Amino acid sequence: MSNHGRRAVAGAAVAAGLVLLAGCGDSSPLDTWNPKGVDAQKIHDLQWWVFAIAGIVGIVVFAVVAVAVVKFRDRGDDRVPKQVHGAPKLEVAWTIAPAVLLAGIAVPTLAAVFDLTKQDDPGFEITVIGQQWWWEYQYRGSYNGQSLDGIVTSGEMVIPAGVRVPLRTTSRDVIHSWWVPALNGKRDAVPNRFHDWNIQAFEPGDYLGWCTEFCGLSHANMRAHAVALTPENFVAWAKNQQKPAAKPTDPTALQGMGVFAAQCARCHTVKGLTQTVKDPTTGAETEQPVIAAPDQQLVSGAAPSLTHLMSRTSFAGAKYDLKKPGCTNDSAYDQAYVTGTAGNCLNRADLESWLRNAPEMKPMYAQLNDDKKYRGMPALGLSEQQIDLLVAYLVTLK
Amino acid sequence: MFTTGFKLYGVLALVGLLAAFVQTLSVTDEFVGIWVYLGLTAAAGLVGGMVVYYRDAGTGTLVARQLRPVEAESVTANAPAVTPSTWPLIGALGVGITAVGLVENPFITTIGLAVVAGTIVEWMVQGWSDRATADCRYNAGLRGRILHPLEFPVLGALVAGFVIYAFSRIMLAINVTVALVLFCVVGAVILVVAAALARLKELSRPVLIGVSVIGVGLFVAAAATGIALGPVEHETDFVGNQRAVAMKANTFGTVTMTGSELPTLTVPKGTEIGILVVNDSPEPSKLVVKGRRVVTDAAGNAQLVVEEFASGELAKDKTGYVVFRMPRASDDKDFKYTYEQQVEGKAVAAGLIVVPS
Numbered sequence: 001m002s003n004h005g006r007r008a009v010a011g012a013a014v015a016a017g018l019v020l021l022a023g024c025g026d027s028s029p030l031d032t033w034n035p036k037g038v039d040a041q042k043i044h045d046l047q048w049w050v051f052a053i054a055g056i057v058g059i060v061v062f063a064v065v066a067v068a069v070v071k072f073r074d075r076g077d078d079r080v081p082k083q084v085h086g087a088p089k090l091e092v093a094w095t096i097a098p099a100v101l102l103a104g105i106a107v108p109t110l111a112a113v114f115d116l117t118k119q120d121d122p123g124f125e126i127t128v129i130g131q132q133w134w135w136e137y138q139y140r141g142s143y144n145g146q147s148l149d150g151i152v153t154s155g156e157m158v159i160p161a162g163v164r165v166p167l168r169t170t171s172r173d174v175i176h177s178w179w180v181p182a183l184n185g186k187r188d189a190v191p192n193r194f195h196d197w198n199i200q201a202f203e204p205g206d207y208l209g210w211c212t213e214f215c216g217l218s219h220a221n222m223r224a225h226a227v228a229l230t231p232e233n234f235v236a237w238a239k240n241q242q243k244p245a246a247k248p249t250d251p252t253a254l255q256g257m258g259v260f261a262a263q264c265a266r267c268h269t270v271k272g273l274t275q276t277v278k279d280p281t282t283g284a285e286t287e288q289p290v291i292a293a294p295d296q297q298l299v300s301g302a303a304p305s306l307t308h309l310m311s312r313t314s315f316a317g318a319k320y321d322l323k324k325p326g327c328t329n330d331s332a333y334d335q336a337y338v339t340g341t342a343g344n345c346l347n348r349a350d351l352e353s354w355l356r357n358a359p360e361m362k363p364m365y366a367q368l369n370d371d372k373k374y375r376g377m378p379a380l381g382l383s384e385q386q387i388d389l390l391v392a393y394l395v396t397l398k
Numbered sequence: 399m400f401t402t403g404f405k406l407y408g409v410l411a412l413v414g415l416l417a418a419f420v421q422t423l424s425v426t427d428e429f430v431g432i433w434v435y436l437g438l439t440a441a442a443g444l445v446g447g448m449v450v451y452y453r454d455a456g457t458g459t460l461v462a463r464q465l466r467p468v469e470a471e472s473v474t475a476n477a478p479a480v481t482p483s484t485w486p487l488i489g490a491l492g493v494g495i496t497a498v499g500l501v502e503n504p505f506i507t508t509i510g511l512a513v514v515a516g517t518i519v520e521w522m523v524q525g526w527s528d529r530a531t532a533d534c535r536y537n538a539g540l541r542g543r544i545l546h547p548l549e550f551p552v553l554g555a556l557v558a559g560f561v562i563y564a565f566s567r568i569m570l571a572i573n574v575t576v577a578l579v580l581f582c583v584v585g586a587v588i589l590v591v592a593a594a595l596a597r598l599k600e601l602s603r604p605v606l607i608g609v610s611v612i613g614v615g616l617f618v619a620a621a622a623t624g625i626a627l628g629p630v631e632h633e634t635d636f637v638g639n640q641r642a643v644a645m646k647a648n649t650f651g652t653v654t655m656t657g658s659e660l661p662t663l664t665v666p667k668g669t670e671i672g673i674l675v676v677n678d679s680p681e682p683s684k685l686v687v688k689g690r691r692v693v694t695d696a697a698g699n700a701q702l703v704v705e706e707f708a709s710g711e712l713a714k715d716k717t718g719y720v721v722f723r724m725p726r727a728s729d730d731k732d733f734k735y736t737y738e739q740q741v742e743g744k745a746v747a748a749g750l751i752v753v754p755s
Binding site: 168192 | 648649650664666667668669670692694700725726727729733752754755
């Protein structure tokens with residue numbers, strides 16, 4: 001072999017080696033070869049079977065091509081190869097063999113598809129709603145005697161570990177696709193339709209997901225978390241989620257609540273948030289609940305509920321961490337979902353930047369459209385003092 | 399004997415006669431149409447007879463007859479070969495259909511006019527191409543180059559439309575079980591016949607044409623029978639509109655009306671919710687959902703509007719559907735959503751709809 005040839009072979013070997021080494025990375029939360037739930041395991045088992053068959057077929061095809069290339073290469077003597085017209089045995093063989101192979105793939109594939117679609121009944125279900133560019137989760141039913149009705153979260157779906165939870169995906173604007181690869185396959189979220197799906201995690205943990213249907217400018221930033229808690233912690237989490245937000249006692253936070261009611265509550269809901277309303281005729285002052293009206297502000301008609309913001313670990317469509325990295329790796333990880341993030345764990349820098357100018361942190365069409373509505377959170381033009389007051393209020397929402 | 403002109407008027411007369419016959423069978427107290435058709439027949443027959451008598455006023459034959467044999471041969475050899483034409487027949491059919499449509503139905507008139515328009519185009523191009531050169535084959539190719547891009551898509555669409563229509567008539571005329579058996583048997587027969595034909599060493603043209611004609615004939619006969627029988631009443635208990643199939647496939651939940659209190663429904667805001675409704679009470683009932691929506695008027699003032707979404711009225715054990723959308727989370731004041739079972743417009747049972755924020 002010439003020097004040139006040897007260099008080419010060496011280069012190819014190095015490239016192939018690098019590709020193989022890339023598979024050794026352990027920091028790959030979207031890895032489809034690392035199932036952590038019963039449905040993902042089914043997909044994984046099927047995947048191995050199909051890859052094995054496809055691999056054997058590939059090797060055989062490459063081998064036959066290689067043999068043909070070498071054996072029947074042009075030897076320069078211009079001989080016409082032996083001409084064959086029809087070979088019934090061969091033709092029957094290469095018709096039956098692919099049919100058998102395809103049947104070998106089709107039967108377990110169909111079985112897996114039907115298995116994945118079947119739903120269990122743990123007593124509750126979660127509606128997964130996509131909108132540009134975040135996910136909302138609404139709970140219905142009860143678990144271990146604890147009612148889950150009315151619980152609404154965003155960015156992070158919380159489930160009890162070991163329980164196969166039925167899901168229904170839909171969308172409020174364009175088509176999205178909900179996917180947490182460690183726990184199950186993808187399911188499209190289509191406006192005005194409900195698609196059934198499931199999720200189950202063997203062990204407690206935080207499983208990353210992503211929107212996998214291109215849905216506009218910030219599609220790449222539309223992440224999702226599925227957080228599996230122990231059954232006990234899940235019940236405690238649900239109890240906490242059903243409580244309204246307590247009125248802060250700290251004067252700064254109280255001022256922040258006023259800023260929130262004036263600026264943020266047009267779209268964001270905080271259950272329990274009230275404001276003083278003066279009757280114009282009698283002059284009497286009463287506390288009235290503040291009702292968000294995202295249907296008049298946003299194209300999707302919805303904004304994340306912030307009632308228990310600090311019980312999550314991310315914000316802005318799960319793009320940014322709400323906690324500092326050290327706080328998510330401690331042994332009491334589950335507790336964050338039950339009691340909420342402590343003030344000293346807050347990722348204050350990103351949260352303040354978000355409040356300062358959200359479209360700068362995450363691309364959005366945050367200008368009024370022809371219907372006078374926004375697509376995503378606009379820059380509110382808050383002063384630094386208002387931002388500080390808001391953060392003081394937000395950390396109380398546990 | 400059958401000159402071009404005679405073909406045109408002869409068929410027109412036949413169509414008129416046929417239409418008069420059909421009209422006689424279908425009408426008992428109105429005879430104007432019959433006289434119109436008979437008049438058409440008489441007029442077309444008279445003109446047809448005249449054009450036969452005068453040989454379409456053509457001179458070619460007379461000229462050839464008066465020439466010496468050698469000259470006549472030369473005239474025939476140099477004259478462009480004219481393709482035997484069926485367009486007069488089809489044109490006459492179109493005119494006849496148009497006339498029938500004018501009496502019976504505008505849709506038939508449209509079909510007749512379309513046939514006439516097609517005939518005009520085809521006949522003109524054929525007449526032109528027949529005289530383009532003395533070479534028939536070249537002339538035929540010339541015609542094909544101009545008309546095939548038009549003919550093939552139109553014919554393809556017509557055939558596809560006919561096949562779809564015919565299948566739909568056949569399937570509507572039979573129930574589900576018969577359809578399953580029929581199509582399995584027909585499929586098997588086609589497979590067997592095709593396999594038998596494939597095994598023949600030589601497939602003669604008459605056999606192929608014969609099999610095709612029998613197949614198409616049976617298909618057309620089945621479609622005609624299906625049209626004559628009309629659709630059977632398929633078993634269904636679903637009362638809804640044309641979106642029934644899509645709605646049934648996208649149900650958010652089911653509500654059974656029993657005349658007593660309805661359960662609380664929890665639904666997400668801002669998405670279309672489809673509820674399957676079953677009436678389990680003896681009275682014909684409907685389910686009415688009462689929503690709220692804020693609309694902004696021209697002056698920019700927001701106003702609260704009450705919206706009602708209702709299923710159709712359902713007899714006992716019938717199933718229907720109601721679709722609604724709640725744009726805003728519910729509360730205890732302005733946005734308190736409810737739904738109720740109504741009998742003759744009066745609420746007999748009610749429930750709450752919760753839309754979490």
